[in-house]
């Protein structure tokens with residue numbers, strides 16, 4: 001087996017704790033007589049997995065009975081569309097912070113409705129190289145919702161402080177889900193694609209405060225109605241059984257092996273610190289792509305070399321040294337290391353060493 005240092009932005013590296021258990025379960029899950037990808041979603045085995053994942057997610061975030069946790073096939077992009085249909089109201093404001101490509105996608109979906117879409121701040125003109133300070137922004141108390149993206153996967157920015165609003169607060173947390181403690185009770189809806197911090201691709205987890213379900217209009221197609229997901233405990237249709245099985249394992253790892261979100265944050269700070277230090281101590285050989293240091297992401301680290309030729313050489317050499325996924329997103333270029341929860345410390349250390357050495361040899 002030659003598992004490399006995996007820095008892909010998602011699907012991304014998963015903890016060996018989950019991968020090795022999945023390896024066994026593929027053949028036969030517990031005493032069920034069949035593999036986990038072959039088991040009924042109506043079996044007691046899957047009930048336990050689904051309910052276990054919900055309980056651990058709530059425990060990690062400190063949430064009680066006033067929140068539901070559901071899985072939505074189709075990923076975070078499906079939730080963009082569902083949110084627009086469920087919560088945009090004709091003539092009422094839906095307010096957004098446009099901090100990057102994914103935030104813009106959520107805005108585009110809302111713009112298809114009759115809501116009054118209000119982009120309170122956009123980083124488009126500065127190529128999303130920094131974020132606003134949330135306390136400087138004005139939000140309406142009676143907006144249908146305020147939506148923002150906590151971590152911008154492509155640009156490498158991350159909100160360290162969240163907007164304080166009276167309207168229901170929605171957050172796409174796809175790329176920093178469960179990576180640090182948050183005051184989850186301040187949110188009406190948190191969601192994210194699973195493929196970065198939680199499991200395989202293909203579905204999103206959404207955490208919804210019960211009271212906002214009342215705002216959903218009647219008559220939506222059932223697959224697009226969040227109250228149906230809640231009523232049917234995510235099994236209105238056949239859910240992604242294997243993906244949820246893996247997510248349950250990753251959440252267990254986070255809870256039992258890592259010891260919760262505060263510990264996870266410390267580890268993430270240390271990993272990201274190693275790589276940011278390689279950038280900042282390179283005497284200008286590398287340049288961080290984010291303008292404001294406080295806005296740098298602990299999950300997606302973005303940087304440039306002085307020339308595109310050097311970046312190409314960096315990528316070629318990095319591959320021969322056993323690193324994967326260091327190319328920046330195709331829309332922005334440059335270099336990016338995604339150091340999600342499951343990225344081992346060893347990978348971050350080895351990358352920082354490689355970066356230091358590469359800078360020395362080519363500076």
Ligand SMILES: Cc1ncc(COP(=O)(O)O)c(C=O)c1O
Pocket residue numbers: 010074075076077078102149151152153154172173174175193194202203204
């Ligand atoms: C912050 C963010 N939101 C949404 C998405 C879209 O997720 P999905 O591919 O699950 O639809 C991504 C994908 O990378 C993302 O990084």
